[in-house]
Amino acid sequence: MARTVSRLLADSLEAHDVDIIYCVPGESYLGLTDALADKNSIQLVVCRHEGGAAFMAVADGRLRDRAGVAVVSRGPGLANAMVAVHSAFHDATPLVLLVGQVERKDFGRMALQEQNYSRLLSDITKLVIEVNEPETASEAIARAFHVAESGLPGPVAVILPEDLFDEVTDAPVDLPRPKVHGGARAEDLDRLAAMIEAAERPLIYVGGAMAADAVADPSAFGDLVRFAEEWVVPISPTHRRPALFDAAHPNYGGYVGIRIPAAQIGEMKKADLLVSLGERLTDTVSQAYSFPSAPVPQLPLVHVFPDPNEVGRVWRPDLGIAANPLAVLRGLLARGRPAGAEKRRGWVEGLNAVHRKLMAPEWLPTTDGVNFAAVVCEIAKHLAPDAAVTSDAGNFSSFLHRYIGFRPGQSFLSSVVGAMGAGVPMAVAACLRDRNRQVVGFCGDGGALMTGNELATARMYGVNPIIVVSDNKSYGTISMHHIVRYPGRPYNAATDLRNPDFAAWARSFGAEGITISSEAEVGAKVAEAFAVRDRPVVLHVHSSAVQMSAWRRKNA
16 A cells, blocks of 8 residues: 555554654654644644653653653754653663654755764664665564563664655555563573572562563562562562562562662671562662672672673673563462571561661651651652652652652652653653553752643643652752762852742643642641642642751751
8 A cells, every 4th residue: 555654654653552652843754743643543742842752752661561652853852852762771661762854865964953863872772773765664663662672671763854754655564573572591490499599688679670571561560479478588679660569568678779778788788699680780779889799799699681781791690590580580489489488587577677667757857948758758648559650860759769658559750860850751641641540740949940841741731740849949969969079168059059939830831839838838738739630730849958868968
């Protein structure tokens, strides 16, 4: 059937179960937006900044068993989106980014906004596909989704010259390729089972690749609980993946985020075996390469990760398994409950006791603003069992991980690699993916003014997240680093901020704006925010800068 490349691309996206595409419109791909106008099955969401659009697509890829999709124009459009592409690459999140390009006859002339995208994106994508012939357009879409979603997920860019869209081709739609799932060798599973069975103090990390498996198969959460209970092992979700295991379960071994408290890491270092299921292992999770120490760990290490190039790249594991972590987990469960598992009961209970003590809803008063702990603890009381929580990067997020007891059924969306600007767009995307779901997004005053304009997108498409802005009038994380590295030296000139009235700012979008200025107001104002149903809410919290994080104060 003869059709334009634009129609072929739209049909190909539909065949790959794409139902939402995020964009900022650009002349370099007008042919595609024209064709999508006839696709009732695909909603084109027009955003206010390409960074916001791409972060929304990243969130969408995290929420469903398909790659999220964004389309951006050439040059500046792609440059604006690159922060989210970088996040998707480091976070192993499937993303297909469609990029307009100059006309083919102008290649190499430095035409308006022309760039070499294969070179530009080589370090932050799994693959860059340049489509220069009409016959290969649908094949490129199929390959992009296959590469983005298979093995270790990640971003793939498809480059589409402007003059290609109106050409006619009789090439058929290339249908989705079957997913490939990696499994472990039987002898590796036998060895892993024996190592855990022999260990008296094993520690089990679960990370991003396990999260991806759980999106594809929600029964993974139950399998993880069964493994913890039958094998009597502690389960510790890693950085920005707190919803992988129920924080109230007695086998919860503590959250392994950035700079975890001394009491927790001190207890964890008593482990005699570390099994990393689906966690890449980074400087963040390893506490600056100190646990496990790099390159030679101070305890036996088993690293299970889908990418064989990652296993052994930094650390020397005693056992490396390049496989989907869920397949490994189920292989262990198939072997049945090991003998002597009860010897680990005291170890599990000890770790859990540290975790529960650290999560206790306790905080010290502050005089320069509200201790953000009070707000987070109150919000935790209102979170639905299936709530989606999003977070920007910054020290304020430490309060979420300390005081919110996440559980399976809830979602947590953020930039694992720590890019600012993710919080508000991801909240909007979560609402668009499920309009009946409760969505609460957290950001600092810095991140709020990077991509907070996507409140306009929320209003345009009738979705209503609650956005909580922690306003301590500072780039707080950087202030903390400066104080730690250069004690006694001035730092304010490089980190202080002058902010708008965020409640008034919210009302200018047509959202509800609510301000918290004292701890006495927290209960009533949080309840007021959750009572609003017909518009987005911005909860503007005048937060303490002295309470730099959930664990650290200035001069303390």
